[in-house]
Amino acid sequence: MSDNNEKFHEYDGIIEHDNPLPTWWLWTFFLTIIFAFLYYIHYQLAGGGTLQDELKVAMAQLEKEKASVVDTSPMETEDSLKEAFGKDGILAVGAQAFASKCAACHGQELQGLIGPNLTDKFWIHGKGTRMDVIAVIRNGAPDKGMPPWGPVMKKDEIYAVAAFILSKQGSNPAGAKPPQGEEAP
Amino acid sequence: MNTTSGNLIEKIYYDDDIVKKFLLATMVWGLAAFLFGLIAALQLAYWPINANMEWITFGRLRPLHTNAAIFAFAGNAIFAGIYHSTQRLLKTRLASDLLSRMHFWGWQLIILSAAITLPLGYTQSKEYAELEWPIDIAIAVVWVIFAINYFLTIRNRREKHLYVAIWFYIATIITVAVLHIVNSIEIPVGFLQSYPVYAGIQDAMVQWWYGHNAVAFFLTTPFLGLMYYYVPKAANRPVYSYRLSIVHFWSLVFIYIWAGPHHLLYTSLPEWAQTLGMIFSLMLWAPSWGGMINGLLTLKGSWSLLRTEPLIKFFVAALTFYGMSTFEGPLLSIKSVSALGHYTDWIIGHVHSGALGWNGFLTFGMIYYLVPRLWKTELYSKKLLENHFWLGLTGVLLYYISMVTAGITQGLMWRAVGKDGQLVYPDFIETVVRIVPLYWVRAFGGTLFIVGFLLMCYNIYKTIQLAPKEQKAEGTEVSRSGFDEKTDKTHRKLEGMGLVFSVLAFLAIAVGSVIEIYPTLSLHKYITPANIIEPYTPLELAGRDIYIKEGCYVCHSQQIRPIVSEVLRYGAASTVEESMYDHPFQWGSKRTGPDLSRVGKKYPNLWHFSHMMDPRAVTPKSIMPNYPWLAEKDTDFLVLRKKLSVMKQLGVPYADDIVANADIDAQKQAKLIAEDLEKNGGPRNLQKKEIVALIAYLQSLGQKGKQ
Ligand code: HEM
Numbered sequence: 001m002s003d004n005n006e007k008f009h010e011y012d013g014i015i016e017h018d019n020p021l022p023t024w025w026l027w028t029f030f031l032t033i034i035f036a037f038l039y040y041i042h043y044q045l046a047g048g049g050t051l052q053d054e055l056k057v058a059m060a061q062l063e064k065e066k067a068s069v070v071d072t073s074p075m076e077t078e079d080s081l082k083e084a085f086g087k088d089g090i091l092a093v094g095a096q097a098f099a100s101k102c103a104a105c106h107g108q109e110l111q112g113l114i115g116p117n118l119t120d121k122f123w124i125h126g127k128g129t130r131m132d133v134i135a136v137i138r139n140g141a142p143d144k145g146m147p148p149w150g151p152v153m154k155k156d157e158i159y160a161v162a163a164f165i166l167s168k169q170g171s172n173p174a175g176a177k178p179p180q181g182e183e184a185p
Numbered sequence: 186m187n188t189t190s191g192n193l194i195e196k197i198y199y200d201d202d203i204v205k206k207f208l209l210a211t212m213v214w215g216l217a218a219f220l221f222g223l224i225a226a227l228q229l230a231y232w233p234i235n236a237n238m239e240w241i242t243f244g245r246l247r248p249l250h251t252n253a254a255i256f257a258f259a260g261n262a263i264f265a266g267i268y269h270s271t272q273r274l275l276k277t278r279l280a281s282d283l284l285s286r287m288h289f290w291g292w293q294l295i296i297l298s299a300a301i302t303l304p305l306g307y308t309q310s311k312e313y314a315e316l317e318w319p320i321d322i323a324i325a326v327v328w329v330i331f332a333i334n335y336f337l338t339i340r341n342r343r344e345k346h347l348y349v350a351i352w353f354y355i356a357t358i359i360t361v362a363v364l365h366i367v368n369s370i371e372i373p374v375g376f377l378q379s380y381p382v383y384a385g386i387q388d389a390m391v392q393w394w395y396g397h398n399a400v401a402f403f404l405t406t407p408f409l410g411l412m413y414y415y416v417p418k419a420a421n422r423p424v425y426s427y428r429l430s431i432v433h434f435w436s437l438v439f440i441y442i443w444a445g446p447h448h449l450l451y452t453s454l455p456e457w458a459q460t461l462g463m464i465f466s467l468m469l470w471a472p473s474w475g476g477m478i479n480g481l482l483t484l485k486g487s488w489s490l491l492r493t494e495p496l497i498k499f500f501v502a503a504l505t506f507y508g509m510s511t512f513e514g515p516l517l518s519i520k521s522v523s524a525l526g527h528y529t530d531w532i533i534g535h536v537h538s539g540a541l542g543w544n545g546f547l548t549f550g551m552i553y554y555l556v557p558r559l560w561k562t563e564l565y566s567k568k569l570l571e572n573h574f575w576l577g578l579t580g581v582l583l584y585y586i587s588m589v590t591a592g593i594t595q596g597l598m599w600r601a602v603g604k605d606g607q608l609v610y611p612d613f614i615e616t617v618v619r620i621v622p623l624y625w626v627r628a629f630g631g632t633l634f635i636v637g638f639l640l641m642c643y644n645i646y647k648t649i650q651l652a653p654k655e656q657k658a659e660g661t662e663v664s665r666s667g668f669d670e671k672t673d674k675t676h677r678k679l680e681g682m683g684l685v686f687s688v689l690a691f692l693a694i695a696v697g698s699v700i701e702i703y704p705t706l707s708l709h710k711y712i713t714p715a716n717i718i719e720p721y722t723p724l725e726l727a728g729r730d731i732y733i734k735e736g737c738y739v740c741h742s743q744q745i746r747p748i749v750s751e752v753l754r755y756g757a758a759s760t761v762e763e764s765m766y767d768h769p770f771q772w773g774s775k776r777t778g779p780d781l782s783r784v785g786k787k788y789p790n791l792w793h794f795s796h797m798m799d800p801r802a803v804t805p806k807s808i809m810p811n812y813p814w815l816a817e818k819d820t821d822f823l824v825l826r827k828k829l830s831v832m833k834q835l836g837v838p839y840a841d842d843i844v845a846n847a848d849i850d851a852q853k854q855a856k857l858i859a860e861d862l863e864k865n866g867g868p869r870n871l872q873k874k875e876i877v878a879l880i881a882y883l884q885s886l887g888q889k890g891k892q
Contacts, residue, residue: 008427011348012273014414015423021432025478029436029471032515036464044457051451051520055747055758062749066606101612104803105792114791114865145789151753152611 081130085163094164097157101149110168112177115146119171124181128169133162195343196660199272201559203285207265208552208559210293212642214257215548217300219638221250223631228810229777230624235810240304242810243777244736248315249303254540255313255403257296262548263407264288264331267354269555270414271338274348276663280337284330291327295320306734307377310769311392313399314368318379321369328365332358339683345667346680349430353410355683356438356690360402363694367702368395372831375824378730380831385764386454389772390705394445394698401441404544409437409476411551416500417483419554420490425482431676433475438690440469443697447518450527451746452772453761455711458701459520465697466518473511480504495567498574499550506542506581510535524748525600528776530620531592534585541581541634549573549641556645561656565647569640576637583630591623600750608753613779614806621808708765716762718889720837721882723825724851728882730828731820731875732771735812742773743782743886756783756887763890766837778809783887790858791865793880815876816868820855822848854881 008018042048049057099108105115116124125141126132137158140148149158228234228243235242268285272278279285298320302308308315316324335358339347347355368391371379383391417424424430446454446462481504490497513535517526526532557564564570598616601609610616672678679686704710721729732738745751747758759782764770788796792803797815800807825847833839843850852872858880859872871877 009346009348011344011346012276012418014348014417016348016427016430017423017425018428019426019482021426021429022478025471025474028474029468032468032470036468039464040460044460050456051747052758055749055752058749059752062602062606065604069605100805104795105789114789142786145792147787151607154607 076131076134078129078131081134081159081162084159085130085166090160090163091167093157094160094162094167097153097161098164101153102161105145107173107175107177109173109175110165110171111173111175112180116180117173117177118165119168119173119176120179121169121184122179122181123184127182127184128166130162130166133165134158137162192664194662194664196662197276197278198658198660200279200282200285201269201658203279203282203289204265204269204555205559206289207261207268208555210289211258211261211265211548211552212645214253214261214296215638216635216642218250218253218258219631219635221246221253223628223635225250226624226628226631229808230621230628232808232810237811237813239306239735239812239814242735242812244739244810245304245306245308247739248308248312248736249300251313252299252303252315253296255399256299259404259408259540259544259548260292262544262551263357263403263411264292265555266411266415266551267335267407269559270350270411271335271354274344274351274414275338275342276344276665277338277341280334280341284334284337288327288331288334291323291330295323295327298323302377306736308733308736309371309379309381310733310736310738310771311368311381311388312396312774314365314392314395317377318369318371318373319377321365321371325362325366325369328358328362332362336683336687342683343663343665345665345670346677347683347686348413349424349427349434350410350413352430352434352680352686352690353406353413355687356434356694357402357407357410359687359691360398360406360438360442360694363691363698364395364398364402367698368392372834374828374831380768380828380835382768382835383770384766384768384835385708385770386452386711386761387705387708388768388770389449389452389454389764390446390458390702392770393448394442394702397445397448398442400539401444404539405441405473406438408544408547412476412480412500412504412547415547415551415554416480416504419494419500419550420484420487420497422483422485422487425479425485429475429479433472433479435693436472437469437475439693439696440465440472442694443701444469444518446701447523448774449772450518450520450523451748452744453759453764455705455761458705461701463518463520466515470512470515473514474508477504477508477511480507495570495574496550496553498571499546499553502574502578503543503546503550506538506546510539510543513538524746525596526592527746528742528774529592529596530588530623531596532775534588534592537588538581538585541577541584545581545634546577549577549638552641552645556648560649560652562648562652565644565651569644573637573640573644576633576640580630580632580634580637583633584627585630587623587626587630591620591627594623595620599754600748602750602753606753608750611754613754614804617777617808618806708761711761712765713762716760716890718762718765720766720832720839721885721889722850722854723829723843723847724820724854724878724881725885726828726832726882727820727822727825727851728878728880728885729771731815731879732882733769735815737781738771738773740773740775740777740809741779741781742776743780744772745780745782751780755780760890763887766832768832768835768837781883781886785884785886785888789865790861790880790884791867793883794862794867794871794876797876797879812876815879816871816874818875819873820851820875820878822851822873825851851878 009016105113106118107113110118125136138148138150140146142148225243225246268279299316302317303315307317309317371381373379381388443465444462446458447466450459484501516522517535553564553570595616598610603609745755745759752758795802797812799811800809826844829839829844829847833844855872855877858877862871863869
């Protein structure tokens with residue numbers, strides 16, 4: 001880009017030259033304009049997919065992948081859980097998860113606050129078996145203020161808090177909330 | 186003196202006093218704006234800096250920072266430069282000393298009233314248009330004073346043809362007036378509260394048409410005008426290409442105005458508008474770079490000056506940052522890039538490479554150029570100037586790099602979905618904790634920038650102090666020129682016709698505005714009757730006003746995008762109907778905390794109470810401020826009748842008896858919530874308190890549809 005040294009105009013001592021427009025700049029401009037037109041025509045006039053369409057496709061894809069993964073994991077039973085809950089170090093993991101996610105509603109000592117006391121033998125949901133506890137943690141009781149944790153926590157983490165909760169059965173913390181639900185045998 | 190002879194020499198006196206006033210105001214408000222920014226940055230890194238004081242919590246401080254940076258710092262700088270360069274380019278004194286002073290003092294009063302009302306929580310919650318209606322009116326009046334003064338000056342000119350800088354100033358004056366007036370149409374509810382006439386997607390469209398073009402016509406076009414004057418002046422080099430000026434000026438003003446919806450990609454704004462926003466942003470790339478090219482090629486060959494005139498460094502850096510951000514902007518407007526970057530700190534990084542790098546450095550260069558000339562002396566220290574430059578540059582780079590890294594990191598964490606179809610980071614707070622170290626880096630970068638700025642203030646102070654005490658105004662000898670020039674070039678003729686030029690500039694910005702805004706004004710066309718929602722109850726409306734007052738929207742969005750990870754995290758994508766009664770809309774633009782559009786019924790009332798009193802009671806690592814005063818302040822129930830009647834006037838279907846009984850109704854609902862709080866072990870007697878109204882609003886979010 002050599003400077004065209006001809007003075008074109010002058011204002012307050014500022015001299016204006018009149019060099020040609022840089023070619024690469026002009027091409028950038030043209031190409032963006034052409035792309036813009038094609039893009040608009042494709043998506044707004046020629047029936048290109050809308051954002052909602054894209055979401056549907058992506059959700060379907062996700063469901064498919066999910067289905068293929070779930071098939072391979074073994075069925076949960078009370079026995080398989082018993083084994084899983086016995087893993088080393090699981091209670092420490094559970095205690096930590098409980099403190100950060102559950103204590104706000106169930107109290108630091110599980111004594112009950114907004115949610116029920118989790119150390120007594122009384123259960124609103126099920127009878128306090130491992131399967132029951134896992135189920136209520138996963139599905140929650142959204143109408144009653146217990147959030148569903150299935151979508152938020154990983155399987156191992158849910159196992160860990162459940163194991164932690166069951167390990168606190170009968171710990172009789174101070175300020176425990178009065179029993180709610182049915183007494184388990 | 187008014188002879189037709191082109192060669193008569195006249196002695197005239199420029200009004201430099203007004204330029205000095207605006208320059209000093211620039212520095213004073215600049216310091217305030219930067220300090221507010223630094224405090225806000227520290228609050229995000231370390232929440233206790235919110236200090237449990239309602240006036241300076243992040244939600245109220247950030248709007249104060251943005252308003253101060255844009256309107257006080259950049260605004261005063263623009264006025265100083267425009268008034269200084271225009272007089273010289275048109276060879277005439279400003280038309281009216283009185284109007285100039287009314288402009289100056291009026292503008293400072295507006296800034297002062299912003300600095301008082303924003304911390305007190307008087308806000309419309311529309312970004313960069315937060316100020317309440319009496320101040321909006323004052324802004325319009327002062328702007329009109331500025332415009333009259335300016336156009337009269339153009340009429341008095343002794344130079345027939347308008348130089349390119351003036352084109353940019355004209356476009357600025359016209360467009361800002363249009364933007365401000367259209368976006369501020371609102372109905373007062375009280376002395377310092379109002380509801381905009383627009384709702385939901387309408388309000389979003391108008392607001393971001395305004396918001397984006399505040400960047401375009403307040404932070405870009407006037408600064409390009411300043412660039413076209415001060416860069417060739419300081420470097421004493423010819424402007425590279427007149428032709429390029431013409432092409433990039435007209436394409437820039439015509440295209441810029443369309444780009445607003447790139448702030449609203451993947452939202453419930455109609456898709457045609459989103460697509461227009463994206464493609465016009467892409468087309469904006471070359472016109473923006475036209476300005477950078479013309480600037481940098483003007484400086485080409487002056488590299489030796491970098492040693493003798495070091496202030497040129499600021500101009501080189503400013504133009505480079507301008508080029509960077511106008512490349513990044515179109516990139517961020519591509520739908521798939523926006524999907525990652527929107528709501529994250531990437532945007533904050535982007536804004537600041539423009540704000541600190543382009544606006545900041547150009548202003549600093551201009552100040553270093555102007556002060557010695559206006560005070561007829563030499564700059565006190567070139568060494569300090571050098572130090573300012575390098576500190577500032579390091580500061581901006583640290584700011585930019587840390588925020589882009591934070592934004593992309595968090596964006597990737599939000600969207601990560603595992604093989605099992607679940608979010609990899611379902612806990613929002615995990616994604617926040619990860620980027621807190623980068624908030625510290627940003628605050629450090631900001632500190633460097635401020636230290637550099639303080640060096641400048643000292644340097645300028647010394648310069649003025651050492652200037653000759655006798656500052657008698659020197660006249661300048663000028664003669665009329667250009668009036669007898671014969672030309673057959675259309676654009677050259679146009680440059681000689683100020684009024685026609687201004688009308689054409691207005692038309693250029695009117696086209697895109699009308700095409701994008703007009704259709705959304707008939708909101709009903711976009712609404713499916715079956716999905717129409719229930720309006721807020723009076724108590725919920727009271728709570729919503731508290732949400733606005735505390736600036737919750739500054740950190741929380743209410744707009745779930747049709748993207749898999751968002752649907753998994755927050756629920757079904759937001760619809761047009763969900764915000765159809767929202768005057769103003771609350772979609773937000775940054776997710777420092779999670780989206781709230783479906784938070785209703787997710788947690789018990791008491792959870793919200795504990796959370797608002799101390800977020801760490803329920804989320805141990807939260808960085809949200811505490812809001813203890815909400816449990817102490819009373820809700821104003823009586824004003825609800827007025828509020829509902831204004832809403833009804835705006836088309837929200839409230840029956841007459843609901844409006845008439847709004848306060849009673851609200852008190853009933855408040856009592857129920859207060860009882861529930863007490864029953865579950867919360868404090869007693871909260872029914873009159875603001876917290877209860879806020880909880881009512883939060884519990885209604887996402888619950889108003891017919892499920
Ligand atoms: C030391 C200097 C500065 C610091 C430390 C700083 C800091 C900040 C912070 C913390 C935010 C909010 C970030 C968030 O929400 O996460 C912000 C936003 C913003 N700042 Fe600054 N700032 C500085 C200077 C400036 C300047 C000079 C300008 C303009 C001339 C500016 C314009 C803005 C704008 C427009 C936003 C809002 C961005 C958006 O809405 O997305 N800032 N700044």
